[in-house]
Amino acid sequence: MTSEKTVLITGTSSGIGLAAAVAAAQAGWTVVATMRDTGKAEALLKAAAEHAVTDRIQVKRLDVVDPDSIATCLDEVIAEHGRLDALVNNAGAAQVGTIEQMSLDDVRAAMEVNFFGVVAATRAALPHLRASRGRVITVTSVGGAVGQPFNEAYCAAKFAVEGFMQSLDPVAATVGVDVIVVEPGAVASEFVANIGLDVPALLAAAGPYAPALQAYVARTQKSFGNAQTPSEAAASIIEALTGDRPPFRVQTSEWAREFVGTTLADLDGSAVQALTRAWLR
Incomplete structure (x- = not known):
């Protein structure tokens, strides 16, 4: 791979996206690092300088829920670089709550992001990826394979992404485009902090769901205490970006492989439900 190869990565202001942008630049790619608010680029630019890859990272604005923003960004990429070899769909937003206590607008917002x-960015990038015989790499989650308590909207969106990409893969392959999904488990990043979750207020409003929610929060806080670093998770994205024949589905850790494997081998759903119900006791 050389610096002539160009990758566009969404959601690079922090966490996995930031780490992936720096690692892709280190691997010799020209990186178009996008974010909804380019005023939050300081951490990325600092990391790029520390790793001596500032000249390979270009920050651009892209809001995945705004089709005009996507089109403008891609037009600029092609005008400035002449090609797009890979798209990494990384931007996302967490959503914690159970459906009885959420509005439909909350659910729709989770699905939009x-x-x-993901669908909008992929659709817009495909003509350019066909031209370069490139790749679509999408960061989903173990929550795209295992439905998790108090994550109905988030997991529904991630399940939808995985279904979309699994369906797209054979079609895209006929025109020379690879499709890969990357499934992280718990990652120690700002993603969780960015939810803005007020746990005491959430518990106070949970009514009959409060005991289960309290157990879920305790279990989740413990799991994030043993989380991967963003750089560790991003390594799987770089393998998918640079590997000769990457598989369709990639997990970022042995724990994630075992967790996702539970649902893939669970024909009647009993193993997954036994596992996740235990989280609420």
Whole structure:
């Protein structure tokens, strides 16, 4: 791979996206690092300088829920670089809550960012990826394979992304485009902090769901205490970006492989439900 190869990565202001942008630049790619608010680029630019890859990273604005923003960004990429070899769909937003206590607008918002944003960016990038015989790499989640308590909207969106990409893969392959999904488990990043979750307020409003929610929060806080670093998770994205024949589905850790494997081998759903119900006791 050389610096002539160009990758566009969404959601690079922090976490996995930031780490992936720096690692892709280190691997010799020209990186178009996008984010909804380019005023939040300081951490990325600092990391790029620390790793001596500032000249390979270009920050651009892209809001995945705004089709005009996507089109403008891609037009600029092609005008400035002449090609697009890979798209990494990384932008996403968490959503914690159970459906009885959420509005439909909350659910729609989760789907807009986590599903429709991926669809829109992929759709817009495909003509350029056909031309370069490139790749679509989408960061989903273990929550795209295992439905998790108090994550109905988030997991629904991630399940939808995985179904979309699994269906797209054989079609895209006929025109020379590879499709890969990357499934992280718990990652120690700002993603969780960015939810803005007020746990005491959430518990106070949970009514009959409060005991289950309290157990879920305790279990989740413990799991994130043993989380991967963003750089560790991003390594799987770089393998998918640079590997000769990457598989369709990639997990970022042994724990994630075992967790996703539970649902893939669970024909009647009993193993997954036994596992996740235990989280609420």
